[in-house]
Amino acid sequence: MKKIIIDRFEGDIAVCECEDCSMINIQKSRLPKGVRVGNILLIDENENIKIDVQEELRRKEQILRMQQQIFGD
Amino acid sequence: MGSRRKSFNKKTVFLSSAIVAALIFSVIISLNFDFLPDWDSIFKNANLSVQSIEVPDDPLTVHFIDVGQGDCILIKYESCNILIDSGEKENADTVTDYLDYQGIRALDYVIATHPHSDHIGSMPDVFEEFDVHNVLIPRLTQKNVPSTKTYENLLACISASGAKASYAIVGEKYKVGEISFEILAPSEQYEDLNNMSVVIRLDFGDTSFLLTGDAQRESEEAMLKIGADLDVDVLKAGHHGSKYSNTPEFLEAVSPKLTIVSCGKNNTYGHPHDETLQRLKNAGSEILRTDLAGTIIIGSDGEKLCAVCEKY
Numbered sequence: 001m002k003k004i005i006i007d008r009f010e011g012d013i014a015v016c017e018c019e020d021c022s023m024i025n026i027q028k029s030r031l032p033k034g035v036r037v038g039n040i041l042l043i044d045e046n047e048n049i050k051i052d053v054q055e056e057l058r059r060k061e062q063i064l065r066m067q068q069q070i071f072g073d
Numbered sequence: 074m075g076s077r078r079k080s081f082n083k084k085t086v087f088l089s090s091a092i093v094a095a096l097i098f099s100v101i102i103s104l105n106f107d108f109l110p111d112w113d114s115i116f117k118n119a120n121l122s123v124q125s126i127e128v129p130d131d132p133l134t135v136h137f138i139d140v141g142q143g144d145c146i147l148i149k150y151e152s153c154n155i156l157i158d159s160g161e162k163e164n165a166d167t168v169t170d171y172l173d174y175q176g177i178r179a180l181d182y183v184i185a186t187h188p189h190s191d192h193i194g195s196m197p198d199v200f201e202e203f204d205v206h207n208v209l210i211p212r213l214t215q216k217n218v219p220s221t222k223t224y225e226n227l228l229a230c231i232s233a234s235g236a237k238a239s240y241a242i243v244g245e246k247y248k249v250g251e252i253s254f255e256i257l258a259p260s261e262q263y264e265d266l267n268n269m270s271v272v273i274r275l276d277f278g279d280t281s282f283l284l285t286g287d288a289q290r291e292s293e294e295a296m297l298k299i300g301a302d303l304d305v306d307v308l309k310a311g312h313h314g315s316k317y318s319n320t321p322e323f324l325e326a327v328s329p330k331l332t333i334v335s336c337g338k339n340n341t342y343g344h345p346h347d348e349t350l351q352r353l354k355n356a357g358s359e360i361l362r363t364d365l366a367g368t369i370i371i372g373s374d375g376e377k378l379c380a381v382c383e384k385y
Contacts, residue, residue, distance in 0.1 A: 005220055005221050005222070007189060007190050007219070007221055007223065008189050008190075008266065008267075010341070010342040011342055011343070013341060013342065015189075015190070017190060017221045017222060017223055019222075021162055021190075021194075021222050021223055021226070022162070022163070023161065023162075023190050023194075025341055037219075037266070038219060038220045038221075040220060056220050059220040059225075060215070060218050060219075060220050063218055063219065063220065063224060063225050063228065064213070064214070064215060064218040066225070066228045066229075066232070067213060067218065067228055069232075070228060070231055070232050070238050071210070071212070071238050071239065071240055072238075073212075
């Protein structure tokens with residue numbers, strides 16, 4: 001199982017962050033319809049892709065809290 | 074005088090290395106191998122790129138460091154050093170070696186324009202090697218905060234460094250000696266992180282720079298709407314020269330004499346887009362590109378500007 005996070009879109013290309021923070025480019029057409037920046041994608045051996053919404057929300061909350069603590073919101 | 078001699082010696086080393094490389098290269102060509110290193114990789118592997126550029130002898134220098142497809146800008150003024158973005162993580166050595174070579178130990182300001190990997194990927198290495206005093210980032214909210222480790226790592230570094238951490242607020246002006254920089258964007262919240270890019274106007278005497286990160290049409294329109302002072306001499310093209318940035322209306326207001334495009338050679342995204350290059354020509358701007366010229370340094374004495382490129 002591979003886990004990647006969509007960092008951004010550059011035209012038709014989804015630029016994704018791998019678990020070791022290296023970046024890969026994936027054609028948007030190869031990803032499930034409606035994927036968005038920030039989505040966490042779980043890819044199994046057969047290239048089936050699942051979007052982990054819970055993990056995305058958990059991480060976003062945690063990271064926003066971290067930002068607010070450092071920057072004193 | 075000492076540094077001049079040093080630079081001469083380095084040039085000699087550089088020249089002889091280049092001759093040796095050229096000989097090896099021509100032998101490889103004559104053997105007709107399929108895999109041939111290009112000059113870029115020869116220069117990079119020999120770590121010669123940093124030494125081969127001569128920094129103008131001006132009080133202010135703005136360095137557009139060649140980090141491939143990404144942004145990394147160093148502003149040097151007297152003993153003050155400001156770093157705007159750091160390029161991808163894979164270019165960390167390029168950035169830290171460059172700063173080292175410039176004799177930098179501390180960074181007075183680090184500005185992370187927005188949290189995409191091609192702008193903040195190497196920040197952990199920067200924070201590890203240099204003493205950072207102040208950090209500026211855009212204020213992100215629940216609507217646009219990234220879920221990436223790259224952003225989490227940046228925050229962790231800022232926290233561990235003890236640097237003074239502040240959000241970039243539009244209208245705030247920072248003065249260091251005779252230079253000043255002002256935050257012109259983002260004045261609104263956007264879902265697209267490119268539009269959250271911190272945009273900086275830098276002034277020294279009669280010379281000025283506009284550094285726009287990846288700001289796109291929406292942010293450019295907002296800057297026009299709030300009446301930001303956009304007219305400058307040197308523009309860093311928005312978003313590596315994307316056609317979704319650098320709109321004609323924006324370029325008309327900026328009216329740059331020179332535009333720097335920071336992008337990677339033969340990058341996957343087609344940056345800079347032809348439309349942008351045409352718009353810049355229409356706006357009467359000269360263009361310098363890091364994919365063609367390598368690292369580009371602009372020197373300013375407060376009246377005149379000069380440009381030095383790593384590759385001619």
